[in-house]
Amino acid sequence: MSRIGRKLIPVPAGTTVTLGDVVTVKGPKGTLTRSFRPEVAIKQEDGVLVVSRKDDSLSARALHGLSRTLLANMVQGVSTGFSKTLEIIGVGYRFQMAGSKLAILAGFSHPQEFEAPAGIEIKLEGTNKVTLSGSDKQAVGDFAAEIRSVRPPEPYKGKGIKYQGEFIRRKAGKTAGKKK
Numbered sequence: 004m005s006r007i008g009r010k011l012i013p014v015p016a017g018t019t020v021t022l023g024d025v026v027t028v029k030g031p032k033g034t035l036t037r038s039f040r041p042e043v044a045i046k047q048e049d050g051v052l053v054v055s056r057k058d059d060s061l062s063a064r065a066l067h068g069l070s071r072t073l074l075a076n077m078v079q080g081v082s083t084g085f086s087k088t089l090e091i092i093g094v095g096y097r098f099q100m101a102g103s104k105l106a107i108l109a110g111f112s113h114p115q116e117f118e119a120p121a122g123i124e125i126k127l128e129g130t131n132k133v134t135l136s137g138s139d140k141q142a143v144g145d146f147a148a149e150i151r152s153v154r155p156p157e158p159y160k161g162k163g164i165k166y167q168g169e170f171i172r173r174k175a176g177k178t179a180g181k182k183k
Contacts, residue, residue, distance in 0.1 A: 030081030
């Protein structure tokens with residue numbers, strides 16, 4: 004039995020879950036919908052959601068924990084939301100808002116501009132930090148990865164765009180190998 008799949012999902016006050024072919028979760032931060040595979044059954048009992056598998060087939064066992072995690076992320080997303088913070092490091096590197104678009108100046112001849120997908124909010128904190136927030140964990144993570152891919156951190160000086168709290172393994176450079 005899946006350890007993650009057996010965990011119950013508490014539904015906070017102000018959040019409603021509609022079960023059917025497509026599961027809909029509504030809360031103060033928005034509405035999320037997702038369809039789940041038929042190998043997994045979802046029931047609502049006394050303010051908690053229970054995810055169980057219909058049989059012990061290999062595909063049902065594989066989908067049990069995944070379905071529970073996806074459903075828990077939907078409930079958490081519409082109640083509290085998700086956020087990712089990105090930092091930019093480097094001389095002349097900075098974030099700035101150009102209307103509703105995020106412009107990234109990262110050593111290229113022109114700024115790289117990104118329009119926020121639906122449901123994602125961009126909040127600028129100074130010129131070197133930006134916070135992305137929204138109710139869909141996958142959409143927030145994908146947009147953050149797209150921004151990071153403009154200039155990933157390099158291992159010698161650490162310049163580039165990184166997640167807040169990300170550790171960059173540093174290299175010594177070519178002077179470290181010279182012997183006197």
